[in-house]
Amino acid sequence: MNKSIEIIIAPxxxxxxxxxxxxxxxxxxxxxxxxxxxxxxxxxxRTSEFYGSQNMEVSQHIxxxxxxx
Numbered sequence: 904m905n906k907s908i909e910i911i912i913a914p915x916x917x918x919x920x921x922x923x924x925x926x927x928x929x930x931x932x933x934x935x936x937x938x939x940x941x942x943x944x945x946x947x948x949r950t951s952e953f954y955g956s957q958n959m960e961v962s963q964h965i966x967x968x969x970x971x972x
Contacts, residue, residue: 906923906924906925907922907924908920908922920934920941927953
């Protein structure tokens with residue numbers, strides 16, 4: 904499976920990062936720069952693949968930094 908990082912922006916400005924094709928905590932390392940740029944993480948949803956040696960998909964919900972300033 905190819906590795907990818909997808910950024911979804913909702914109409915209300917909430918941002919979600921979805922990683923696909925990464926094993927274990929590799930997804931966090933790959934998407935850390937985006938999380939730092941977009942704001943504070945308010946939630947995380949892990950799939951079963953996160954805990955295994957298979958590929959994984961993780962969604963991270965991010966608060967826009969502009970909302971907290």
